[in-house]
Amino acid sequence: EALLFIGVQSLVGLLVLLWMPRPAQLIALASIPLIVAYPFMKRITHWPQAFLGLTFNWGIFVGHAAMAGGLDWPPVVLYAGGIAWTLGYDTIYAHQDKEDDIRVGVRSLALRLGGATRDWLWIFYGTSLAFIIWAGALAGLSWPFYPAMLAPAAHMLWQIRSLSIDDRENCLRLFRANRHTGLLVLAALALGHL
Numbered sequence: 001e002a003l004l005f006i007g008v009q010s011l012v013g014l015l016v017l018l019w020m021p022r023p024a025q026l027i028a029l030a031s032i033p034l035i036v037a038y039p040f041m042k043r044i045t046h047w048p049q050a051f052l053g054l055t056f057n058w059g060i061f062v063g064h065a066a067m068a069g070g071l072d073w074p075p076v077v078l079y080a081g082g083i084a085w086t087l088g089y090d091t092i093y094a095h096q097d098k099e100d101d102i103r104v105g106v107r108s109l110a111l112r113l114g115g116a117t118r119d120w121l122w123i124f125y126g127t128s129l130a131f132i133i134w135a136g137a138l139a140g141l142s143w144p145f146y147p148a149m150l151a152p153a154a155h156m157l158w159q160i161r162s163l164s165i166d167d168r169e170n171c172l173r174l175f176r177a178n179r180h181t182g183l184l185v186l187a188a189l190a191l192g193h194l
Helices: 002-019 022-029 032-044 048-056 059-068 073-094 098-104 109-138 150-162 168-176 178-191
Strands: none
Touching (some): 022 059, 032 048, 048 073, 059 073, 073 109, 073 150, 073 168, 073 178, 098 109, 109 178, 150 168, 168 178
């Protein structure tokens, strides 16, 4: 069943890739080394969340190239913001697994940062917001984007203040809450196009 699932997913991915313009195809293919390397990062570094951010947010480049025919500064800055956001939410997620990670001998930011996680979340989320806003400015988004970004900022603040790193259910709830953060960022971006 797993092989069938992977086969179907790969076929769908190939069809999407073939549908894209050439620049987007090349950028998508350039992500393969990141995709291959990511699963091994917990064995190599305490920063696997950074590699997840590099890999997961690569779609920003692909999407922009598909729409614009190439790259420009706004998606590069947005990519940096996405990486910082991923560092935050995946570190929260990693706190659920820290006992298992210790037992099997792998690494994570949850283990590296420990009780300092909340302090680092301020850095990760603050950096993320700054880069997303900067990307919006570079893209020439209209004024509604800027006050609308207060909503994801407030949501990230709520996550930081609500975090209990030794409560697995709390960590899972806050990790999952990032889908709302994403929707709030999407809404701000949409408002910036009015």
